[in-house]
Amino acid sequence: MSVADGQAAQIDPHGLERLLYPLHWLVFRDGWRRGRKLLRFAETEADGGRDLARAAELTGDALLRRLYLRHAEDEQRHAELFRRRGRSLLSSLSAPGSSTFEANWLAPGERGLDDLRVDAETDGTLLAFLHLSERAAAERFAVYERVLASDPDTRRVFAEILRDEAFHMNYTHAQLKRVCPSGYKKRLFWARATRLWKGYLRIATALASLIGAVVLLLQYVVLLPLFAWLAKRSALREPAGFVARGEKPASLTGQYG
């Protein structure tokens, strides 16, 4: 364990995350949702681990390569911890939950390298992005750990992972300063701006899908019954049976009417 590992317990979620405590508590209250979220977190962690292994292959810096490899191993271990706990939690529940809502936009876990293309980044831009991403993950996990008082086993998993996330957050910052001693603030600024833009896109997409669902629901509940009623009303005015419209009825007595 490095000095940075020991700072894990110091993670304090920022104001907004603290304000959202009640919402996070609601999201994690349901056992089925909690179990499914842990499995989803496992996938994200494993994805992050693969990206970091790729970053280790690409960097020309020997120290960074070692750190990325350790980081990749940590993320794989987190994936395993989440997977194991998620499975054990789900298998301990009796009746399957009815809701499939996971509130991933509110409680996404660790986003890792997200949709960043590792191959296209320099050591500096990658470290800046990683630092912000790890810091956000550490703050989120600190919140999840605090709202999980009713589930000590899951809480322990978050507490264990949180220690690693704090190390990731600290080493990426220290390495960014080493790799870009004069430009690290600029790198952080652009990484923050990119994250904000992606966050905006995520919220806009979630909002668009919500509005789409509401509009479809309104069509189904309001417009469809209205059209059904109009169709029924006009059907009542129609004479029964087959009637050829606009033509004189054919004579039944003569060939030419």
Ligand SMILES: [Fe+2]
């Ligand atoms: Fe992680």
Ligand SMILES: [Fe+2]
């Ligand atoms: Fe991490």
